[in-house]
Amino acid sequence: MIDLHCHMLPGIDDGAVDLEMSLRMARMAVADGVHTLACTPHIYPGLYENTATGIRAAVDSLQARLDARGIKLRLLVGADVHLQPGLSQSIRGGRVPTLAGSRYLLLEPPHHVAPPRFEESVFDLMAAGYVPVITHPERLTWIEDHYPTFTRLVERGVWMQLTAASVAGKFGRRPRYWSHRMLDEGCVHILASDAHHPERRPTILSEGRDAAALRVGEIEANHLVLTRPQGIVENAAPGDLPPLPHGKMLPKAGGGFWKRLIGAQ
Numbered sequence: 001m002i003d004l005h006c007h008m009l010p011g012i013d014d015g016a017v018d019l020e021m022s023l024r025m026a027r028m029a030v031a032d033g034v035h036t037l038a039c040t041p042h043i044y045p046g047l048y049e050n051t052a053t054g055i056r057a058a059v060d061s062l063q064a065r066l067d068a069r070g071i072k073l074r075l076l077v078g079a080d081v082h083l084q085p086g087l088s089q090s091i092r093g094g095r096v097p098t099l100a101g102s103r104y105l106l107l108e109p110p111h112h113v114a115p116p117r118f119e120e121s122v123f124d125l126m127a128a129g130y131v132p133v134i135t136h137p138e139r140l141t142w143i144e145d146h147y148p149t150f151t152r153l154v155e156r157g158v159w160m161q162l163t164a165a166s167v168a169g170k171f172g173r174r175p176r177y178w179s180h181r182m183l184d185e186g187c188v189h190i191l192a193s194d195a196h197h198p199e200r201r202p203t204i205l206s207e208g209r210d211a212a213a214l215r216v217g218e219i220e221a222n223h224l225v226l227t228r229p230q231g232i233v234e235n236a237a238p239g240d241l242p243p244l245p246h247g248k249m250l251p252k253a254g255g256g257f258w259k260r261l262i263g264a265q
Contacts, residue, residue: 001205002229003029004038004099005106005135005161005192009058013041013048015196019065025195026066026073029203036233038078038099040106045084052097055079076100076233080108080135083121088128102235107132114142119149122158131238133159136194138166138178151187157238159189164208167191183215186247191224220245
C-alpha cells in the first residue's frame with residue numbers, strides 16, 4: 001500500500017514531536033503493509049511556515065535514519081496545503097511542494113468554516129495545471145450543509161481523499177457516515193492515514209482499506225490504496241488511472257433528515 005498523507009517528520013508541525021516518534025510511526029506503517037509514504041506537513045501561513053526546501057531536507061534526513069535502521073519505507077515529499085492567496089504561483093516558484101513533484105496537490109480546507117470562493121479557488125488551481133486532492137472532506141464540520149459542493153468538485157475532476165480511520169469508524173459516527181456515503185456515491189479517489197501520532201493517530205491504512213472493501217469491493221479498495229496512489233507518484237494523468245466506480249443513487253444531503261440519520265447510527 002501507499003500512504004500519501006502522513007505527518008511523520010519530527011518537530012515540523014503538529015505530528016511527530018521527535019525522531020523516536022517518527023521511527024515508531026515508520027515501523028507501524030511497514031508492519032501494516034505500507035511500502036511508500038509521503039511526508040506531508042502542514043503549510044499554513046501564520047502557523048506552520050514550512051517550505052518545499054525545508055520539507056525536502058527533513059525528508060532526506062529521516063530517510064537516512066530509516067535506511068540506517070533497516071526500515072524498508074520509501075519516503076516522498078509533499079505537504080498538506082491550506083488555501084492562501086497566490087498558491088499556484090507559490091507552487092510554480094518552488095515554495096510549496098506537490099505530492100512527489102507531481103501535478104497532484106494535497107489541499108486541506110478549513111475544518112470549521114466553509115471558505116469563501118472555495119470552488120473558484122480550487123478551479124483556479126486546476127486551470128494552472130494541478131489536480132487538487134481535497135483531504136478528509138468527511139471530517140469537515142460544514143460538509144452537511146455543503147455536500148453538493150464536493151460532488152460538483154468531483155464531477156469537474158477534483159480528487160477526494162478520505163482518512164482511513166474515518167472509514168473504519170475511529171473518528172465517530174458522523175465522519176463514518178460521510179465517508180461511507182462518499183464511497184457509496186463513487187466520490188472517493190484515495191485513502192490515506194493522515195497519521196499524527198503512534199497511538200492517537202497511527203499510521204494504519206489497512207483497517208480503512210478493509211472497511212472500504214465491504215462497500216466498494218476488493219478491486220476498488222486496492223485502487224484506493226495502491227493503483228491511484230501509484231499513479232500520483234508516477235505523475236500519471238487522471239484519465240490514465242482507473243475511473244471512479246458508478247455510485248449508488250442516494251437522496252440529496254441537507255436538512256434535519258440526514259442529521260437524524262447520523263445520530264441514529
